[in-house]
Amino acid sequence: MKSDLEISQETQLKPIIRVADSIGINEDDLELYGKYKAKINFTTMKNFSKKEDGRLVLVTSINPTPAGEGKSTVTVGLGDALNQLDKKAVIALREPSLGPVMGIKGGATGGGYAQVLPMEDINLHFTGDMHAITSANNALSALLDNHIHQGNELGIDPRRVIWKRVVDLNDRALRNVIVGLGGPIQGVPREDGFDITVASEIMAILCLAADLDDLKARLARIVIGYTYDRRPVTAGDLKAEGSLALLLKDAIKPNLVQTIYGTPAFIHGGPFANIAHGCNSVLATKTALKIADYVVTEAGFGADLGGEKFLDIKVPNLQKAPDTIVIVATVRALKMHGGLDKAELQTENLEALHKGFANLKRHIRNMRSYKIPVIVAINEFVTDTEAELELLKELCEKEGVIAKRASVWENGAEGGVELAKAVVELIDTKDANYVPLYQSSDSIKSKVNAVVQKIYGGKEVSFSKKAENQILEFEKNGWSDLPICMAKTQYSFSDDPTLLGAPEDFTITIREFVPKLGAGFLVALTGDVMTMPGLPKKPAALNMNVTNQGEVVGLF
Numbered sequence: 001m002k003s004d005l006e007i008s009q010e011t012q013l014k015p016i017i018r019v020a021d022s023i024g025i026n027e028d029d030l031e032l033y034g035k036y037k038a039k040i041n042f043t044t045m046k047n048f049s050k051k052e053d054g055r056l057v058l059v060t061s062i063n064p065t066p067a068g069e070g071k072s073t074v075t076v077g078l079g080d081a082l083n084q085l086d087k088k089a090v091i092a093l094r095e096p097s098l099g100p101v102m103g104i105k106g107g108a109t110g111g112g113y114a115q116v117l118p119m120e121d122i123n124l125h126f127t128g129d130m131h132a133i134t135s136a137n138n139a140l141s142a143l144l145d146n147h148i149h150q151g152n153e154l155g156i157d158p159r160r161v162i163w164k165r166v167v168d169l170n171d172r173a174l175r176n177v178i179v180g181l182g183g184p185i186q187g188v189p190r191e192d193g194f195d196i197t198v199a200s201e202i203m204a205i206l207c208l209a210a211d212l213d214d215l216k217a218r219l220a221r222i223v224i225g226y227t228y229d230r231r232p233v234t235a236g237d238l239k240a241e242g243s244l245a246l247l248l249k250d251a252i253k254p255n256l257v258q259t260i261y262g263t264p265a266f267i268h269g270g271p272f273a274n275i276a277h278g279c280n281s282v283l284a285t286k287t288a289l290k291i292a293d294y295v296v297t298e299a300g301f302g303a304d305l306g307g308e309k310f311l312d313i314k315v316p317n318l319q320k321a322p323d324t325i326v327i328v329a330t331v332r333a334l335k336m337h338g339g340l341d342k343a344e345l346q347t348e349n350l351e352a353l354h355k356g357f358a359n360l361k362r363h364i365r366n367m368r369s370y371k372i373p374v375i376v377a378i379n380e381f382v383t384d385t386e387a388e389l390e391l392l393k394e395l396c397e398k399e400g401v402i403a404k405r406a407s408v409w410e411n412g413a414e415g416g417v418e419l420a421k422a423v424v425e426l427i428d429t430k431d432a433n434y435v436p437l438y439q440s441s442d443s444i445k446s447k448v449n450a451v452v453q454k455i456y457g458g459k460e461v462s463f464s465k466k467a468e469n470q471i472l473e474f475e476k477n478g479w480s481d482l483p484i485c486m487a488k489t490q491y492s493f494s495d496d497p498t499l500l501g502a503p504e505d506f507t508i509t510i511r512e513f514v515p516k517l518g519a520g521f522l523v524a525l526t527g528d529v530m531t532m533p534g535l536p537k538k539p540a541a542l543n544m545n546v547t548n549q550g551e552v553v554g555l556f
Contacts, residue, residue: 039253048290058322060307077114077408081416090292095270099170102541112409132251158190161225168197172534204519207269222518254284273300301490321434358502376403495527
């Protein structure tokens with residue numbers, strides 16, 4: 001089969017004006033970025049705001065493995081298939097980060113015949129949102145260091161600055177740096193570091209803000225550090241929120257593109273789910289809900305990360321819960337969770353599949369605990385045998401869950417029609433009665449324990465001395481009503497990436513917290529999870545190039 005890039009480059013795209021017109025958006029309502037990309041302006045969003053919401057479908061998955069799950073691919077294929085059934089469907093996805101694009105994971109535009117396009121543009125610079133977020137983040141760093149250099153009226157302790165600079169690349173050499181070296185006129189020396197842009201609180205703020213006023217209010221609440229007497233200092237104390245919002249005034253507007261089949265797709269915001277909340281923007285999802293009868297969206301990595309955060313962080317901000325949840329699983333990945341090495345996955349092994357099903361079973365149980373109907377999408381691979389596919393379907397049915405096979409990567413929309421029919425029927429016949437995992441009034445420790453014990457299946461939580469002290473500080477500051485955003489490995493329910501399947505009796509260690517008051521949550525750092533990834537030994541970037549005619553080569 002052709003590569004994703006070849007399929008993308010051979011597809012005849014519709015002008016984005018025509019795609020917008022198909023969902024009731026006029027050319028005057030668009031801000032065009034060339035022929036095939038556009039942003040939706042605030043007037044358009046306001047005009048649609050009084051319409052009733054469509055149905056919301058959340059696509060999540062089992063814990064990812066190197067074997068690949070194809071969550072984005074299934075999300076795109078399901079949206080295409082719903083339109084094949086004459087349902088007015090729109091897709092809402094996150095923007096890819098250059099870090100993993102040039103590293104190892106690849107893009108976030110789907111694959112095969114279930115892609116959003118133009119994939120080269122989306123996976124690279126797109127409409128400049130990532131660069132705007134990077135600039136806003138680093139502008140705050142510059143204003144902070146300038147304030148300290150120019151007399152430090154607020155009494156900021158350089159040793160207790162928690163705000164970091166960012167870059168949208170995987171660059172381990174920047175994790176820890178010293179700034180301000182070179183003498184008195186170069187600033188005040190202090191320890192600093194870089195995160196990847198998608199881990200920036202400004203990314204989370206952009207994705208959770210309801211409008212420009214809310215954006216400014218959230219930016220003002222960012223905690224950048226502490227004074228010498230340990231009082232928190234915010235971006236608002238620096239009076240920085242106005243200039244930061246100015247840098248984000250276009251980035252906050254949702255982006256509109258299309259799939260291979262011409263299905264409208266809003267791609268906006270891109271926080272990782274292992275180190276941030278892992279969901280596309282509230283504004284994009286809300287706009288899609290007002291425009292379409294069905295909106296298919298996704299949350300990063302497995303249901304223990306992106307799925308849980310969608311339900312406990314995004315839903316309260318979106319003010320709408322999913323009408324159904326689709327959990328993507330593959331035979332290959334479940335066999336790996338059952339103990340096989342990647343090299344063994346092409347051989348039929350029902351025993352390993354049965355054992356690895358424990359991972360999917362726990363995700364099913366978890367998503368059902370929110371009182372939302374669940375369906376499993378079996379993403380087919382050519383190496384799957386009929387016996388394996390039937391066994392997986394039977395195991396799901398024993399759990400009382402419908403499982404439908406999807407072959408959208410190979411067959412496009414046609415390969416997702418049965419899944420789409422089942423999703424529509426499930427929404428029509430079973431009501432969602434969303435129940436959150438915890439209440440905002442619960443203590444910080446209670447919230448962390450709820451996630452670890454009810455979602456991860458862990459036995460207990462161990463808090464470091466630093467984390468214990470932070471909890472006391474946060475309670476004193478009145479921050480304990482905020483939700484928890486766990487920063488954890490995506491590969492396991494535990495904080496140990498080697499513990500696959502459905503481990504039990506493990507302890508999760510919280511090494512420290514990071515207050516994200518602008519985003520509206522507290523990040524709990526577990527294990528050795530990094531907020532600045534590194535490149536692999538052979539980065540994907542080494543295979544990429546561009547011809548003399550400007551044609552992209554080697555991008556997946």
